[in-house]
Amino acid sequence: MSNYNMAKFIESLPLTEEVAKFRPPYERRTTSEGTEGQLPDIDNLPDGVVAASTIVAFSPTLSPTLRSSVVLSLIAAEKVADSDSLVVTPDLWVQRYNMVFKGLNWISLQRGDLKQIQVSTNVAVHNAIVPFLTLALGPGAAATSLILSAVNQMKTMDEATPWITLFDRESRKFDVSEYRFATVDDQGGTVLLRMAAARFIAMQDRVQVLFFKFNDTNISLSVSSATLAASADLLQEINGDLKKKLAGRTAAFLSDLNY
Numbered sequence: 001m002s003n004y005n006m007a008k009f010i011e012s013l014p015l016t017e018e019v020a021k022f023r024p025p026y027e028r029r030t031t032s033e034g035t036e037g038q039l040p041d042i043d044n045l046p047d048g049v050v051a052a053s054t055i056v057a058f059s060p061t062l063s064p065t066l067r068s069s070v071v072l073s074l075i076a077a078e079k080v081a082d083s084d085s086l087v088v089t090p091d092l093w094v095q096r097y098n099m100v101f102k103g104l105n106w107i108s109l110q111r112g113d114l115k116q117i118q119v120s121t122n123v124a125v126h127n128a129i130v131p132f133l134t135l136a137l138g139p140g141a142a143a144t145s146l147i148l149s150a151v152n153q154m155k156t157m158d159e160a161t162p163w164i165t166l167f168d169r170e171s172r173k174f175d176v177s178e179y180r181f182a183t184v185d186d187q188g189g190t191v192l193l194r195m196a197a198a199r200f201i202a203m204q205d206r207v208q209v210l211f212f213k214f215n216d217t218n219i220s221l222s223v224s225s226a227t228l229a230a231s232a233d234l235l236q237e238i239n240g241d242l243k244k245k246l247a248g249r250t251a252a253f254l255s256d257l258n259y
Helices: 003-011 064-083 090-103 125-137 142-156 162-171 207-211 232-245
Strands: 048-051 054-058 107-111 176-187 190-201 220-231 254-256
Touching (some): 003 232, 048 064, 048 162, 054 064, 054 142, 064 090, 064 176, 064 190, 064 232, 125 142, 125 176, 125 220, 162 176, 162 254, 190 232, 220 232
Antiparallel strands (some): 048 054, 048 254, 107 220, 176 190, 190 220
C-alpha cells in the first residue's frame, strides 16, 4: 500500500463518539491533586503502558516514534472494533480488530487459535496463564518480565489504581473479559509485536478474577497468541496520520504502567 493510500486508509477509519454498548465509559476523575492518572506523553512513552485493554511493554531500545505508532495502532484497532455496529460477539470483535492491523500493513507471522486452558482446581488464575504468557511473549525478555511483574502486582494493588481501572474496563467485551498483553521490539528495521490474550467467562466483573482459584468460582479460561511484524520505516511515516486521526481520543485509553 502506497503512503498516499495508507494515509487515506487511516483517515477513513470508522470511529464514533458512542461508548461501546458492552461496557461503561472510562472517565478520568479530577481531584484537588490534579487529574487521576497522569497521561503519558505519546511522543515519549515509558517502557510500560496500558493502551485500552492491552498491557504493552517495549524493548528499552525501541525509539519513541515507534512506541507511539504501536500504541496508536493498538488504540485505533480497538476503537474501530468497538464502534462497529455489526460486531455483536467477542469473536467478531477480534476479527474486526485484526482487520485494522492488516490495513495498517502489519503482517501476521504467527497466529494461534483460541484454546481452552486446563488447570488444576487449586491453581490461581494468574498462575495458570503465566507459563502461556512467558511462551507467547518471549521467555527471558525484559519486556516480558515487566508484564509478568505487573500481573503479579495487581493482587496487592488498589483496584481504583488508574491503569487497573482502565485495563479492566476496556477488557470487558460482551459476556467476557479479554485481557491482552503485548511486547514490542525492533529487529533490524522490522518491528515485532508479540501479543497474547486471556479470555474469561465469569460472574465477577473485576480484574481480581485473575487471582481467584478455579475452585473458588465458575471460570472458563481460553487463550490465544499472535506475532505481527511491520516495517519500522512505515511506522515512522504513518505516525503523524495516526496522531491526527486519534487526536483527542488517546487520553481516555492510555495510562502509565505504575506499580
